[in-house]
Amino acid sequence: MEKQIVLLPGDGIGTEVIKSAKKVLEAIAEEYHHTFTFTVHAIGGSAIDSNGDPLPPSTVEACKKADAILLGAVGGPKWDQNPSHLRPEKGLLGIRKALDLYANLRPVKAFEKLLHASPLKADRVQGSDLLIVRELTGGLYFGTPSERRDDGKSVVDTLAYTRTEIERIVDKAFQCAQGRKKHLTSVDKANVLESSKLWREVVEQKKADYPEVEVEHLLVDAAAMKLITNPTHFDVIVTENMFGDIISDEASVLTGSLGMLPSASLREDGVGLYEPVHGSAPDIAGQGVANPIGMILSAAMMLRHSFSLNEEAEAIENAVQSVLDNGYHTPDLRMHNGQKAGTKEMTDLIVDHIKTAS
Numbered sequence: 130m131e132k133q134i135v136l137l138p139g140d141g142i143g144t145e146v147i148k149s150a151k152k153v154l155e156a157i158a159e160e161y162h163h164t165f166t167f168t169v170h171a172i173g174g175s176a177i178d179s180n181g182d183p184l185p186p187s188t189v190e191a192c193k194k195a196d197a198i199l200l201g202a203v204g205g206p207k208w209d210q211n212p213s214h215l216r217p218e219k220g221l222l223g224i225r226k227a228l229d230l231y232a233n234l235r236p237v238k239a240f241e242k243l244l245h246a247s248p249l250k251a252d253r254v255q256g257s258d259l260l261i262v263r264e265l266t267g268g269l270y271f272g273t274p275s276e277r278r279d280d281g282k283s284v285v286d287t288l289a290y291t292r293t294e295i296e297r298i299v300d301k302a303f304q305c306a307q308g309r310k311k312h313l314t315s316v317d318k319a320n321v322l323e324s325s326k327l328w329r330e331v332v333e334q335k336k337a338d339y340p341e342v343e344v345e346h347l348l349v350d351a352a353a354m355k356l357i358t359n360p361t362h363f364d365v366i367v368t369e370n371m372f373g374d375i376i377s378d379e380a381s382v383l384t385g386s387l388g389m390l391p392s393a394s395l396r397e398d399g400v401g402l403y404e405p406v407h408g409s410a411p412d413i414a415g416q417g418v419a420n421p422i423g424m425i426l427s428a429a430m431m432l433r434h435s436f437s438l439n440e441e442a443e444a445i446e447n448a449v450q451s452v453l454d455n456g457y458h459t460p461d462l463r464m465h466n467g468q469k470a471g472t473k474e475m476t477d478l479i480v481d482h483i484k485t486a487s
């Protein structure tokens with residue numbers, strides 16, 4: 130298979146962990162006989178420095194032509210005082226919008242070796258393995274009007290969805306559930322919100338297309354509680370933009386470190402942008418200690434969701450699992466024993482495992 134991949138390293142540890150993802154993908158290409166072509170483009174703070182723009186037009190053009198995009202992270206203290214149009218985050222929001230990335234996928238898995246790194250009780254998080262599918266381009270964050278009124282004495286935000294917008298995200302979630310444990314939890318607030326009532330209606334209609342998938346509806350408040358009290362209950366969760374924003378951060382505490390978590394943002398034709406959940410981590414940038422796993426697992430998601438290379442994606446996930454099982458860990462993964470490794474060593478161990486296992 131031949132694929133064009135755009136790399137957007139961005140800032141801080143983004144530039145370090147993206148090298149890890151590239152190395153891993155090169156190993157996959159070699160072992161499974163694919164041709165991946167990589168081109169690097171500027172985004173975020175470093176793009177402000179080089180091009181005077183957090184999202185240069187040349188970057189947008191390259192991303193529009195690519196089969197998939199890998200992004201490191203953007204931002205850092207150097208640009209904190211910049212005016213709003215010259216903030217690194219503008220680049221990230223801009224690229225999501227330019228590509229119409231409507232579906233945000235965030236898997237959260239509690240790795241056996243990291244159970245004690247979670248603030249929750251180990252026996253409660255043990256076995257947790259869930260996927261949050263969040264609608265990313267509609268709802269409260271994009272509705273109009275959104276403004277202050279009457280000289281600041283009142284405010285309004287608007288939560289709007291079309292049936293079509295709900296259908297495409299619900300459909301994506303059903304497809305994901307079909308490929309996993311076939312359990313879908315739809316999260317809404319249908320006892321209060323009109324938008325949630327339509328949401329529930331769409332989920333009920335879509336059920337017929339996926340007879341193998343078991344479906345349940347949970348109110349968002351109950352879901353928030355259940356994520357902490359009984360996380361192993363969940364397989365795939367689908368929800369609207371703001372609820373998804375909140376519960377995906379909540380779910381992230383199930384894993385030991387922010388550095389472990391991958392994400393995907395997808396367009397309808399399967400093109401996607403893949404990035405770790407963590408930010409640019411200025412406090413550890415340049416030290417070679419950043420955990421590359423969130424970025425590497427994002428590359429695995431790219432293989433699965435944009436290229437349908439499931440076996441190759443699993444090879445990466447198995448390699449990560451195996452390296453952790455062997456006790457290797459970056460400093461953020463406060464493991465009690467085992468062997469500390471830096472970004473490069475962790476990456477090389479994962480690459481070695483891919484090569485020997487295939």
Ligand code: ATP
Pocket residue numbers: 142202203204387388389406407408409410411412413418419420421423459461
């Ligand atoms: P942003 O605003 O970009 O989301 P943030 O300050 O909220 O940034 P991060 O940049 O992700 O969040 O950093 C939060 C903390 O987690 C920092 O202490 C950072 O060092 C740590 N951290 C984040 N990612 C990693 C990683 N990959 N490896 C090790 N530590 C990490």
Ligand code: MG
Pocket residue numbers: 408
């Ligand atoms: Mg943050």
